[in-house]
Amino acid sequence: MQLKKITCIVGILTILLELSTSAEGIGAQNEPAIHKQDQSKQVTVVSIPSLSFLELRSEQLAKLPHFRQVTEKGGVGAMNIRTANRGMRDVYLSLGAGEPSVGIADVQAFAAKESWRGASILDVRKRYVGENTGEVSPRSEADLLIVPDIVRLQHLNRKLNYGPGLLGSLLKEYGIHRSVIGNSDWSKRTSIDEDKTRRYSPMMLMDSDGFVDSGFIGNEIMTSAVDRPYGVATAYAQLLELGGKSEKPNLQLIELADLNRLYLDKAHYSEARFDELKGQILKEMDEWLGQRIARMTDRESIWIFSPEVHSEAAKSKAYLSPLLHYTVDSQAGILVSDSTRRPGVVTAADFTSTLIDEFNIPLPSGLNGIPLSTTREVNALAGLEKELSSMQTIYRSRPLLLYPFVTCEMVVLLASLLYVLWMKKKAADSLRAEEWKGGAMPGRKIVHMFLYSLLVAPVVMLLLGLWVLPLTNALGIEGAILWMIVLFIAGCLLCSVLLAKWPLSSGMIWLAYGTAGVLMVDVCTGSHAMKYSLLGYDPMIGARYYGIGNEYMGVLIGALVLAVTAALQRRHDAVRPTLRGSGLGAVTARAAAPIACFLLVTGCLAAPSLGANAGGALSAAVAFGVAGVHCFAGDRWRELRLGRGAALLTVLLALGFGALWLLNSADSPAAAARESHVGRAFHALRAGQLDQIGHLIERKLRMNVHLLRASVWSKVLITSLFVMAVLVLRPRGRLRVWQSKNPYWMYGFSANMIGAIAALLLNDSGIVAAATMIIFVAVPMLLLRLQELEAEIETGILISSSNKAVSQP
Template identity: 60%
Template sequence: MKLRKMLWVVGILGLFLQLSTNLGTAGAYSNPTIHNAENVDGAERVKKVTVVSIPGLSFLELRPEQLAGLPHFKRLTESGAVGAMNIRTANRSMRDVYTSLGAGEPAAGVAEAQTFAAKEIRHGVPASELMNRYTGLPDGNRTSPPEEDALLVPDLAMIKRFNKEQAYGVGVLGDLLNMYGIHRSVFGSSDLGRGLHLEQKQLRRYAPLMLMDSNGIVDKGALGDDAATVIVDRPYGTSTHYAHLTSLWEERQQPSITLIEWGDLYRLYSDRTHYDQDRFNEIKGNVLREMDQWLGQIMKEVHPGQDSLWMFSPEVNGEAARAKLYLSPILHYTAGSTGEILVSESTRRNGVVTFQDFTSTLLSEFKIPIPIGQVGIPLTSARVSGGLAALLQDQSSMQMIYRSRPYLLYPFASYEMAVLLVSLLYIVWMKRKGSAWTGWGKTALRSTKVIRTLLLSLLTAPVVMLMMGWLAAPLTALLGISVAIIVQVIAFIVSSLSLAWILESCSQTKTMIWLGVGTAAVIMLDTCTGAHAMKHSVLGYDPMIGARYYGIGNEYMGVLIGALVLGTTAALQRRFAAADAGAEAWAPGRAAQAAVCAVFLLVTACLAAPSLGANAGGALSAAVAFGVAGAQCFAGVRWRELRLGRGSALLAALLALGVGALWLLNSADSPAAFARESHVGRAFHALRAGQFDQIGHLIERKLRMNVHLLRASVWSKVLITSLFVMAVLVLRPRGRLRVWQHKNPYWMYGFSANMIGAIAALLLNDSGIVAAATLIVFVAVPMLLLRLRELSYTEAK
């Protein structure tokens, strides 16, 4: 297949597939469609739900030595269900988190869009009048003006306008609660100051954004001076009026949801620079003990079978952020509950949940059906002993992964680019020296060995990183995070180079077989046994940023496809060379064809299966790469030089087969999806429900993500460097490609398949840059090694 035509075909089909495979997720950002709305009145629901929000709380405050002096916090962690919630937003701010919780999707708050009581005066005008002026309420959307104790967001239009560009709705949670007759209240705020005019205060009134409806209204609330009291020795001379908030909470209606924000810890960290460490620790201890006292009061009033208490933090404090502890504590308590850990099917990792799950869970507390398109799955819990201790240990592992990336992953990407360019320059230099190079003797041999070893280390590095994942948790527990990172970096460098040095002594074909098949086998083994190594690998998951929680990530998806295609075609090339016959005189036997096709099918199925790889873009990319490799290796001479029409038909058929496999494996009736459903399965459910709106924006968002990564990600530079190296090798000298096709046909079939697979991965994934970069290395490095072997005047390896 001619490369230029193939690129056009894959590009056109890829754009078409982006449209077809993502129809299902389009409804994720449209107005909610309610299932079973006729059951509104008869739905059984928890009568009263209380959510306590503590901005600035982190897992640093929940360590055993801290809990020793906080008996009610300790009781909550021991008898309730504990979890770590990903609250990562664009700005890492609580206004974004509250807005996102209210939308059930990532959304952005606006600093100027504050909340006010209807009776409050702003700019000399009551907030209710401003609300009417800016939004036109009351109007057809509401039959009567808001109550005097209601909370209003007059600048709601700013929030909607800011999020409209990203197609995220706001106020979905409040709309659903209001629709089902659930009374919504918000008490408390994190204002920096008290007793001043509104224009003079530093307002931090973002909590109502979580429960407001799409009109920017919360049924009842108390903010600002109504929720604070003067204490001169506290930050900003202000403290939460706990007694007053508790009395308001006790008056809540049924059914109701009440959000209480305790802002003292946030105020303390906002004023951190004015205190020395001893004074800061003293005030922090007082604040936490005061919170603990009132937490005990609330827990005492939680009635069995009727009340539910949640606690979380919308923003961790600066100390936790510097330690890279970005996950927020989330705890759930009901009367009579025992020690448990929160479980989320969105993450499939005990204790780790998403804020979308929390939104869906609050709806499920009242037995409100989850709207089509909402990606969050209601949380459950599992009974464990020492749940908090296990979660803190897992946090340390996740913390080490996040902190290791700047020291390991990004330098490795730079190392990849440097080795590729240095190797290319070395080859160009060798070619120019010509026969004079033979006079260098041992120096020539040593230099070539060094370059080959460095190139092979690029292929050994991914599997070494994966296997190091099995050691990450023990190292962290034994040595601590800082020392464990240093040990990991040293172990990675030594292991990658040592393995490369050992493989360098083998023949090139045998080396590619071992590397390709071995790497793919290790990835598949880990995936099929719970992905324990991938969970703790620097090249695997990163729960701190919420990139992926289960399945095969795009990094290792690219490695898996590239390595397997390289290994299988290298094995076929070895048989071809041993046969000492032309390409037309030798062909793989039926047994070899069946074995290779079976492996390709199994790996594709693994990527598509919701309980294993759960990577839709990866499954489609694998179908394309493996299908092209199989057609060129086994389908006869005419498939080795595909014309435009035949190539288009082949790619269309492969993509159709990939989509069909995804549909079968992720449908509700599939045995593979029976135990647990993936995000792909939910997308297909949305497709079946007819959520076709906003398709254009969805595709635009995906393209924008890849464009952003192309500019910002280090992997884009790896991809560009690899393509540059390949282009130079193919174009200089002219005709080199034809020579390789004649002497090493199966190598070239593998290169062609991996190249097309990389293009498919780029087009079919949100972060396709990463997958394409890790996959294309399995083309660039073998091509450099082939050219080195040709130019070397030593004995061919």
């Protein structure tokens, strides 16, 4: 019967999975009114592969006056360019598609007049696509740039909302001329060295047929230079001449690849020679940039970015790419995006949307990116560099602190379980041999301390986030990491020792309410601690930029359920008979505060300006609803039979979804103040974009399956479930004893268990939320069993595995 109940619960949650997943992750932008095209608008995008923030430090910019001019008078940002393969071909393709895409190494672009392996590019194109080559620009075919193998890219990225070429197709539709100049080739191309061709930049501006209106990506923009990497260098004079103004609105992409070639060929140079060449290459780029800026008019703008950072930056975990914006009348500032809500940090999809918005083209619904804006800020680059250093500190700390801690969680859980089993066996053997000595269990305080440390660790990690920025600024990244490890260990041990001195119920109440309270205060005051917490955001990989992530979502729900039920259990133990109602009408004043807390946290998770976690709001509705019904609705509802349980879950999820709709719909004041990805998803739902929702559900399920296999959190979840199973099954009947003796503990445990199942199914990384939530079941269970075993040992009466009493003679 229990198996049937669980099967029904899982089935209902799976059916309603679409409600959550459709509200988290799909971006939909309201289509603005179509404006008349500015016939003089010229946008230049300069791509510098291997450029990083290491080249934009103050001592380096002192030698690069024109780069300094752009950073001091323009907008400065750090763009997340993370893709599956961390390569420039993926980044160019992703920028063109408006979402993460996957490129292929041997799928590149060529001029129509070029040949490939003995055949002309036009013939290769016809070979793969047929005679119908699509509608091309009015210019002659000789001016075209072509990706002849476009079909392979389309097949590989067939599950995207729009697919490769979205940006180019929109520009083409609205009459914007597209051109690309430059390449990353390793030599001047001839018929015998085609393997050194690297022509990926046109994929950013190609249309869905694989065409770019015009460009120069061959030998004409390169010059032979025996003293340079691979014997070639960019012909900057030719580049400046070819990059002239167009007679119509134009978006031009210019790739400067000398720095990239140098880093790829770095192993062949001495350190002194490498530094000399790097300085020379950067100086040449700076001189060209100065000449290009001098020709600008007030209808032009320049964007500078890097499609990949170099190896040294990657080694130091400086993965975010510089993004600079400059116009003749621009003012110093920092780039901001509502996609991240973090000044200076933007996404690649935001950059795509911004380029579309530059020409007043309506953004297509379903596009995740939001056009960037600039907030005035003096010395913006220096402030951004400090922020990036803090992000690097957190990113580099995770493998040194978080991952060992997660492993420690599993070890402590299993070791504590073995301790319980060993102590019980040892005491039982002593009783049978009539050698009973009684007394306290040896090592009990140490076990308690380690178990409490698992529960206090999340809030300690959160509070450490307040120290990351000052520690990094004062001690540097390495020093900050060392001090974070020391403070984390000291904080966990100190809190654990203090909590272990309290009775179990009191310790759980203080710990759980304190954890939930600190989390809520931080979220409601701007998430300053969560931004730098090891369990918080991860801008380096784009996991989350604002709101409550799945790690702390699980902690918040699990802690609050535990706090409420522990408080009720303490009251239950202090007052007889137990405080039980007789029905739904028995909800009295004592239930008002817990229910208010449940509603407040659920609303916080659903609100676009606070938690902004749709799956979390639905998981909270389930966990809090089950806990509230068990604790306050009377005896009839405590035994949730199959039909009643299914009805309850359906109602709770419907209420959760209703809260999301009210707080994130277009008419909501909360959504009007700051729309989140959840709110944009409701626009997509109202637009009937069910195909996108289907793709999203599939992606989320794949993510959970992947994490179940690869993530260390899945091992924590499995370990916790194993420990809980042993505790309730050995000895037999233990569950019934606990349900009778500790009803509110059990209500909390079951509510968190059901909430963990909901979190697992309703989030794309639900395995993480389920693992952090289930800790608030496994650890209290172990502590409860230790307390019970200690009482049994002190009285000399043990319950054996056969459910018979073994007593002191």
